[in-house]
Amino acid sequence: MTANAAHTQIHAPVEINQNNIAPEAIVVEEIAVRTNGRPRSEKSMQAILDTTNKMLLMTAVRDISIESVAKKAGVGKTTIYRWWPNKVALVLDAISGPMNSLPAPVSGGKPKDLLEKQLERFARICRGRGGKVIAEVYAESQGNADTQALFFEKFMVQHEEILASILEQGKTSGDFRATLNTALTVDMIYGAFFYQLMSNPNPLDQNFANEIILEALRICK
Template identity: 25%
Template sequence: MNEPTGARGQGGGTTALGPRVRVRRAVMEATKALLEEVGFARLTVDAIAERSGVGKATIYRWWNNRADVAMDALLEERDPEGWFVGEGPAIDSLRNQLSVASDFLGGPRGTIVAGLLGDAQHDPEIARAFRQRFLGPLLELTGELLTAAAKEGDVRADLDHDTLIDMLTGPLYFRLLVTGQPLSAAATRQLVDAALQGVSPAAARGHVSGVARRSGRRA
């Protein structure tokens, strides 16, 4: 279960063991180091190979391209974190999740995500992988939180969840990928508040701001 698995582990046979532990570790570490040092744009497979002491061919055996490697490195860094929080009203968890996402995307790992998505524009395979491995789980969680929040009466039930997700998540990636404006938990709270209350005037109910106040725990 905790078996170290390469990107292709998905196929999930029994004997397809993925890169042996040593190889995987070496590659991951080298990749992370290089990502920090030179960024994704200048990350090359050759460099990873040299740095990790792993043969280039071996890397290509287990990963499809540098983006694939970088994605694995990225996921390794994301997973142990407190993404999948729960407890308390769902709307709070939702706010929290978006704050955490902001911090993640606003930090050094955000640069990796941006680079990955940059390449994804040229290579559908990367796009697919990103959606499936990185984005999917997160959006799924968001969807569940929305369902719960709707049930708890904090979110309108008549709205398409996809639309809601776009509204809440879209701005983060917009900043990351397009405008380059800073991404912070604070800015995101503003945004979520606005989204919840609505842009039109006449949206002034203690209900909403009350929730907003309650959930302002994580900076």
């Protein structure tokens, strides 16, 4: 599923010099502002992401609001909405890294090795508090088609494409059976992760990760 979500950075307009200040003084001040650390917009964005991550340690996603994040981060709500259309988008960026950053495809080894690496990486993401946050975000997105599409676009699509590419490589090389249904296999594997996150009160652990990797390899043979 895809969602068209655009993040547009809005720059403040340049004010006209109406205070009889010497032009050279304005230039010096402007240069100082530009060179003194990171741009204000970048600092504000990082403060928002850091605040969101801290809140997620102690607060359920359903209890977090744009208003509460803005207050704790010391910014206005409009500043948050400048970069994120809603709470789900903000939380997804907070837990997954900078906006528009994509997980790099795993590399090195045969398709079997790549499959193990990708599933181990996904298992690490789903462990501990991170897994609970993902489950809470997924639950939060239900009932809203746009928000659900955003969840899949920002979190799942990249992982699905990476896994599908590995399966196709294996089918081409002969490591996996040629009759393997790639799309269905991707859904079955990641679906097992989500079922575990949504239905089991215990955190996803290494034993589960090991078992799902073994079962995935059996399916692909």
